[in-house]
Amino acid sequence: MQETQQSEKDMIGSLLDENESECSEFRSSITKSQQHSQSPIKSFKDFKEIPPVLEDGSQQEFPSNDPNNFYFTVQSAFIQQKQHSMSHEFNQYIISQPPIYYPCYQDGFFSQKRTKKLQSSTDQELSISQQCQDQYASLIIQQSFIQGNDFQRDKIFKSIIDDLPLLSKHKFANYVIQKIIENCNQNIRTLIFEQLHPYIIEMCQDKFGCRVIQKLLDFIQNHQKIKLIQSIKNQVLNLIFDQCGNHVIQKIIDLASDAEFIIDIVTNNIDHIVSHPYGCRIAQKCLETFPNFKLQFLYISLIPLCEKLSFCQYGNYIVQHMINQGPSKGFEVIGKYIKARILEVSQDKYASIVAQKYITLASDDDIANICKILMNDCFPPMLLILINNQFGNYVMQNFYSKCNDKQKEQIQIQIHKYEDHQFNQYGRHFLQFLAKCHAF
Incomplete structure (x- = not known):
């Protein structure tokens, strides 16, 4: 500071001592002249209008027009200037740097860590x-194939065609294969099908490969679907019980017009399939997809098993479908054993769901028969047992909703006979349900 004052004294002489106001005006004029001499930019607006110039003129803005390059180039992260000492607005103006390879048009799609990883892989x-x-x-390759031209797409596909079986089973590469199948022409799909066909069983049983096969089934032609089905026909039962293969079988049932042979396989192995966690999905898919006239033999095999399947963790879904869309004979059989074993069925975790489904669709005569069974004089009372049960109270709520006014009155009379201490936490849930029903 002292040196600055001394230099000013040397420049303006005795003005500092004679007149302080004149001194300050002279100092400000010198400062302004120095600013104009240092920079040709008169204002920040002028600075903003100056177009950025790239250091390397050969590089282009995205997307690249070079057909040999299937990546996209965009401007790199901008370096922000330090705030100017004379204005807080200076930090709003930034200077561009040479472009780098970047995977997406949107700024910030990848973090800095990801970008460095991609750059290192490109350098290698x-x-x-x-x-x-x-x-x-x-992700870059998927985006490049979708938005690239024909030359770029061919370059990507020719580079991976020999490794298709390996890439289809990879946790990241399988998505590239799926994107190619979605966005390529039929000739490329045929090449992919021919490459994967010898490994079809292995692919269907793989966690990621089965997704590629399902995607392929969506886009290949009908004669290729028939060829694929013929390749797995001898292994269908193994694929039904496989965690990944059962999804391929479901896709075949949805898309193939000649998949009725799966119904025969399910019918011949009905005992094992309907009680299996993956097999029951195939049985359900058959019941939901094929018309009833093609399912006659399957229904005949299922009806005697309904009582057993009601208590099964997976088989109960089959019984529920039989109640909803099955033949009338099946509905009668299910209703018969539910009414005969209402106490046992309503207290089971899985069978109670079947009972609720049946009660929802039951006729008035069936509801009246169930009401008579529940009102029988026995000890302990059957009605109280179900109301106080973890699963039975939901069956009773559903049953009460289906009853007519006279039957509801009978149930209320029976409940009023019991003392408050005779109801546990589940019984109190049912009492709260009754209070809500009569509140409206």
């Missing part, structure tokens, strides 16, 4: 097949 000149196995590079 990895093959496209190897890059497909990287979590982030696979």
Whole structure:
């Protein structure tokens, strides 16, 4: 500060001592002249209008027009200038840097850590097949195939065609194969099908490969679907019991017109399939997809098993479908054993759901028969047992909703006979349900 004052004294002489106001005006004029001499920009508006100039003139803005490059180039992260000492607005103006490879048009789609990882993989000149196995590079290749031209698409596909079976089973690369199947022409789909066909069983049983096969079934032609089905026909039962393969079988049932042979396989192995966690899905899919006249033999095999399946963790779904859409004979059989074993069925975790489904669709005569069974004089009272049960109280709520006014009155009379201490937490749930019903 002292040096600055001394230099000013040397420049303006005795003015500092004679007139302080004149001194300050002179100092400000010197400062302004120095600012204009240092920069040709008169204002920040002028600075804003100056177009940014790239250091390397050969590089282009995104997307790249070079057909040999299937990546997209965009401007790199901008470096913000330090705030100017004379204005707080200076930090709003930024200077561009040379572009780098970047996977998406949207700024900020990838973090800085991901971008560095992608740059390092590009520097190492990895093959496209190897890059497909990287979590982030696979996203670049998917985007490049979707938005690229024919030359770029052919370059990507030719680079991975020999590794299709391996890439289809990879946790990241399988998404690249699926995107190619969705966005390519029929000739490329045929090549993919021919490459994967020898490994079809292995692919169907793989966690990621089964997704590629399902995607392929959505887009290949009918004669190719028939060829694929013929390849797995001898292994259908194994695929039904497989965690991944059963999804392929479900896709075949949805899309193939000649998949009735699956009904025969399910009918011949009905005992094991309907009680299996994956097999029951196939049985349900058959019941939901095929018309009833094609399911006659399957229904004949299922009806004797309904009582057993009602208590099964997976088989109860089959019985519920039989109640909703099955033949009338099946509905009668299910209703018969539910009424005969109402106490046992209503207290089971899975069978109670079947009982609720049946009561919802039961006729008035069936409801009257169930009401007579519940009102029988026995000890302990059957009505109280179900009301106080963890699952039975929901059956009773559903049953009460189906009763007519006279039957509801009978149930209320029976409940008023019991003392408050005779109801546990589940029984109190039923009492709250009754209070809500009569509140309206």
